[in-house]
Amino acid sequence: MSLPNILLGLIKEPTSGYEIKQTFEQVLHYFWNADLAQIYPALKKLEQQGLATSQMAAPDKGPPRKLYQRTTEGTQQLRAWLQDGPQLNTERLHYLTQVFFLGEIPSNKRITFFERLHDYFSQQLNELIEVDNSWSNDDPRYPDNLPDREQAMQFTLRLGLLKINAIVQWCESCLKTLNSKL
Amino acid sequence: MSLPNILLGLIKEPTSGYEIKQTFEQVLHYFWNADLAQIYPALKKLEQQGLATSQMAAPDKGPPRKLYQRTTEGTQQLRAWLQDGPQLNTERLHYLTQVFFLGEIPSNKRITFFERLHDYFSQQLNELIEVDNSWSNDDPRYPDNLPDREQAMQFTLRLGLLKINAIVQWCESCLKTLNSKL
DNA sequence: GGCCCCATGTAATGGGTTACATGATTGC
DNA sequence: GCAATCATGTAACCCATTACATGGGGCC
Structure with missing residues (x-):
């Protein structure tokens, strides 16, 4: 049930499906992902339900784009989803089941597994530190006096930093335990 | 693709679908969940693929149970999944999209949202601390000298403690920021 | 000419949730 | 007698992934 609401959140201004996909890849992919083959039908459905409207835009260069924007009912639906409280207990961590x-x-394979985890999350942590730093340099209000929309986004970044830091430490702790038994 | 492998992991000894569901609810639910309506057909499919065998058990009390156990091929399949390395970038955090x-x-609703998150994760943290403590009391080898199977499970608990602690701190930090602007 | 990017979509398949159906036993 | 628990399953639906299909523009 989240995707339609995420899309409503993203189409405050007229936005194309392709653009939305890029937002997923650049920003939201840390905690959600959606494919174009999912986005296009979902947008169409929002329009059929009266939660969004669409208009064609034919720019000078490039192919025509279909721009969606949420209606008043769309905004109401989005707010209802948020005010309903957090959707919890829906996590699926593939790597943790592994x-x-x-x-x-065997033990050496276990070590390889954790080294891969460590590499992956270290890199993700570096990316987030980079985002944090450049945002901090660009806006003197960062991080505690941002306007509402930016503040909400900063909250998700703040969790990313804390959580991924914890995961990296966990990898190191497990590797230490595994190596001590060789 | 994870569920069949998780089931293979759980049916080292003869185990019923109902029992597996309880393991999900008691242990794995922190990072995975599966319904009975998913488990029964998935076990049947494992049997059809030759990865598991089943036998009926009719105990003195209670209804008959169908016990599944993995075959050699099932064990090979499980190991192949693990040795293939971690499955990453598949997370879907509903509450973070919110x-x-x-x-x-409005601001007061945002505070309510974070208070709910804080309550939920604080309770989960307490549960994990409880598990950690009683395990520590029951086994002098805890946490660094456990046998392989228990060590692997302890690793997942170790991450739970670190990560949920980070989430609780995050909630407190966001609430502080939100309250400072009232 | 061939490849990548922009841009929109459909079809087939697989995974997951909710609802439905059955029947025995245990506890109040 | 009734509700809850034990125990196994099917059917319908929704969500997500992969593969397929189309067509224009820029770059080498």
């Missing part, structure tokens, strides 16, 4: 059964493979 | 758009609702 860790749970990691005793099934 | 936070991302939280600027759409």
Whole structure:
């Protein structure tokens, strides 16, 4: 049930499906992803439900784009979703289910597994630190006096930094335990 | 693709679908969940693929149970999944997508949202601390000298403690920021 | 000419949730 | 007698992924 609401959140201003996909890839992919093959039908459905309207835009260069924008009912639906409180207990962490059964493979393979996890999350942490730094340099109101929309986005970044930092530490702690038994 | 492998991990010893569901509810639900309506057909499919065998058990009390156990091929499949490395970039955090758009609702509603998050994760943290403590009391080898299977499970608990602690701190930090602007 | 990017879509398949259906036993 | 728990399943629906299809423009 989240995708339609995420799309409503993204189409405050007229926006194309293709543009939305890029926002997923650049920003939201840390905690959500959606494919174009999902986005286009979902936008169409929002329009059929009266939660969004669309108009064609034919720019000078490039192919025509279909721009969607949410209606008043769309905004109401979005707010209802948010005011209904957090949607919890829906996490699916593939890599953790793997860790749970990691005793099934030999010790050296377990170490390789955690080294891969460590590499992946270290890089993600560096990316987020980079975003944090450049935002901090660009806006003197950062991080505690941002306007509402930016503040909400900054909250998600703030969690990313804390959480991924914890995951990197966890990888190092597990690697230490595994290596101490060789 | 994870569920069949998780089931293979759980049916090292003969186990019923109902029992597996309880393991999900008691242990794995922190990072994965599956319904009985998913588990029963998935077990049947494993049997059809030759990755598991089943036998009926008719105990003195209670209804008959169908016990599944993985075959050698099933074990090979499980190990292949683990040795293939971690499955990454598949997270879907519903509540974070909500936070991302939280600027759409008034400030007092935002505070309520974070208070709910804080309550939920604080309770989950307490549960995990409880598990950690009692395990520590029951086994002198805890946490660094456990046998392979238990060590792997302990690794998932270790991440839970670090990560949920980070989330609780995040909630407090965001609430502080939100309250400072009232 | 061939490849990548922009831009929109459909079709087939697989994974997951909700609702429905059955029947025995345990506890109040 | 009734509700809850044990135990197994099917059917319908919705959500997500992969593959396929189309067509213009820029670049080498």
